[in-house]
Every structure is written in structure tokens, then in C-alpha cells.
Amino acid sequence: MNVTATLFGQMITFIVFVWFIKAYLWEPLTDAMESRTKKISDGLAAAEQGQKKIEQATIEFSTRIDEAKSKATNIITDAESKSKTIVEDARLSAREEAQKIAKTSAQQLEQEVNAAREKLKSDVAALSLLCAEKIISKEVDKNMHNQIINEVINK
Numbered sequence: 001m002n003v004t005a006t007l008f009g010q011m012i013t014f015i016v017f018v019w020f021i022k023a024y025l026w027e028p029l030t031d032a033m034e035s036r037t038k039k040i041s042d043g044l045a046a047a048e049q050g051q052k053k054i055e056q057a058t059i060e061f062s063t064r065i066d067e068a069k070s071k072a073t074n075i076i077t078d079a080e081s082k083s084k085t086i087v088e089d090a091r092l093s094a095r096e097e098a099q100k101i102a103k104t105s106a107q108q109l110e111q112e113v114n115a116a117r118e119k120l121k122s123d124v125a126a127l128s129l130l131c132a133e134k135i136i137s138k139e140v141d142k143n144m145h146n147q148i149i150n151e152v153i154n155k
Helices: 003-137 142-154
Strands: none
Touching: 003 142
16 A cells, blocks of 8 residues: 555545544534623623612611611601691680689689578678567666677577
């Protein structure tokens, strides 16, 4: 055999082998590697976006919590001021009612005092008439007169 023919045969075999590798192994292998590289880069980009979304969600969460706390504080403050107003109104109403009751009681007391005075006047007048009748009916004697007055007073 000839060295040239062997060399030439080996070259042809090598070229066929390189073409076979390129056609059936190299391109699918490089395509798979490019696809895997693309998936990895897409995954990293998605992870970065997810991290950014988590940061934004954390900021939004903090903002909403602060707003909720602020609203809760405002509601509590409003409730406290309303309760103070209600208590103050109730106190004023109670004072007015107490004044009305005291005024009514004073008027009733005054009416009762006036009624007692009138009764006392009529009783004194009746006693005076009774004394005068007794004095007139008996002799006009000073001792007897004093005794009758004392007797009427004791009654």
C-alpha cells in the first residue's frame, strides 16, 4: 500500500468524520448549550425581577401599614374627642336637669311654706276668735284672762 493513498484515505475519513460530527453532533450540542445559556440568563433576569418585585411589595406593604396606623390613630383621636363631647354634653344636661329639679323643689317648698303660713294665720285667727269669745263670755278678770290665754296657747 501506498503511503499517499493511506494518507489520502485518512484525510477523507477525517473530513467525513468532521462533517458527521458537525452535522449531527456539533450543531445540536451548541444549540443545546445556547438554549441552556439562554434559560440560565432568563432565570437570572426573572430572579432579579422577582427580587425587585419583592422590594417594591415590601415598600408598598410598609406604606400601607403606615397609612393604616395613621388612620387608626385618627379614628381613635376622633372617638376620644367625640366621647369627651358626649360626656360634656351629658354633664351639662345633668346640671340643667338638676337645676330644674332644684328650682321645682324650691317652688314646691315655697308653696308648702306659704300654705303653712296661711294655715297658721287661719289657726291664729281661729284661736284669737276663740280667746275673744271666751274672754267676752266670762267676766273681765285679769287673772282669768291670763289663765284662758295660757289654756288656749297650750292647746
